[in-house]
Amino acid sequence: MELFEATMGLVKEASKAFTSVLLSLMRSAHWDIAAAVRSIEAASSTATTTTTFTDSLVGANHAKYALESYINRKIFQGFDHETFYMDGSLTSILHPDQHRRDCFTQYRDMKAMDPIELVSILPTCSFGNFCFKKYLSIVHPKMEESLFGDLEQRRQVLDGHHPRSQFYGEFLGLAKAVWLLHLLAFSLDPPPSHFEASRGADFHSQYMESVVRISGGGGGAKVGMSMVVGFPVSPGFKLGNGSIIKARVYVVSKN
Incomplete structure (x- = not known):
């Protein structure tokens, strides 16, 4: 893994x-x-x-x-x-x-x-x-x-x-x-499943990381639920052992 x-x-x-x-x-x-x-x-x-x-x-x-x-x-x-x-x-x-x-x-x-x-x-x-x-x-x-x-x-x-x-x-x-x-x-059993964050989806730090720092909001994992995905940047993966490789996203303010 x-x-x-x-x-x-x-x-x-x-x-x-x-x-x-x-x-x-x-x-x-x-x-x-x-x-x-x-x-x-x-x-x-x-x-x-x-x-x-x-x-x-x-x-x-x-x-x-x-x-x-x-x-x-x-x-x-x-x-x-x-x-x-x-x-x-x-x-x-x-x-x-x-x-x-x-x-x-x-x-x-x-x-x-x-x-x-x-x-x-x-x-x-x-x-x-x-x-x-x-x-x-x-x-x-x-x-x-x-x-x-x-x-x-x-x-x-x-x-x-x-x-x-x-x-x-x-x-x-x-x-x-x-x-x-x-x-x-495809050499792993089970193979990792890949996912992409959707535009407008709430930002979830356990599945996503922000590519930009938000003024007053810190970096990726600290952005919080007031942010949404402006657009996905790269996909994430869920591995067979349950661990997550986070999707990279461009986040924007929900308001």
């Missing part, structure tokens, strides 16, 4: 790092960051409350959390399935013991590997396909063209190649961290 927590810690660091790179590129390309954040949030929900939350609460200083929320939502989508729904595999149900062993073996073998080495050797392995799918999901064409001036990286991905750019390298770091967490989750 400590291994899973440590691996989730690596996901958190990789998520922050990739978000920081993406935000820096947006600023260099003279994006209207506040407008971009509104667009990201509006795309994630049709609820009017979403736009209201974002419009009034996410200033330039907190844009990184909204962007990280978007990235995590995309990259964790499908986490509860053994192949992220890339195929209809049911091995974990049909041969559970063997599947758990295989997942841990893959985790152990892959842990020390540089992700670019791995996808260079086997570009269309399961991990490679995961990278293709998630890159195209996170970085849409207009975003890529605006940031880099062309769609060259996207063309390479669509052709089944992994770009050797610094940006794609940063993305691979995050993809590898999430893939390792996924392998580890």
Whole structure:
């Protein structure tokens, strides 16, 4: 269980790092960051409350959390399935013991590997396909063209190649961290169940941690019941032994 927590810690660091790179590129390309954040949030929900939350609460200083929320939502989508729904595999149900062993073996073998080495050797392995799918999901064409001036990286991905750019390298770091967490989750019996805090939900410190300090309210666990979730930043997990890895959330005042 400590291994899973440590691996989730690596996901958190990789998520922050990739978000920081993406935000820096947006600023260099003279994006209207506040407008971009509104667009990201509006795309994630049709609820009017979403736009209201974002419009009034996410200033330039907190844009990184909204962007990280978007990235995590995309990259964790499908986490509860053994192949992220890339195929209809049911091995974990049909041969559970063997599947758990295989997942841990893959985790152990892959842990020390540089992700670019791995996808260079086997570009269309399961991990490679995961990278293709998630890159195209996170970085849409207009975003890529605006940031880099062309769609060259996207063309390479669509052709089944992994770009050797610094940006794609940063993305691979995050993809590898999430893939390792996924392998580890499916090697455990029972596998951890992952959860995400909902917008507008009361803040519960036993299940959530705040990514921001609230003026007059202290940090995460001291925020209390007067705060609600403005938006989720990263998912949490409940492990088989009952312990909780808290979901990270952007909290706002209930009033």
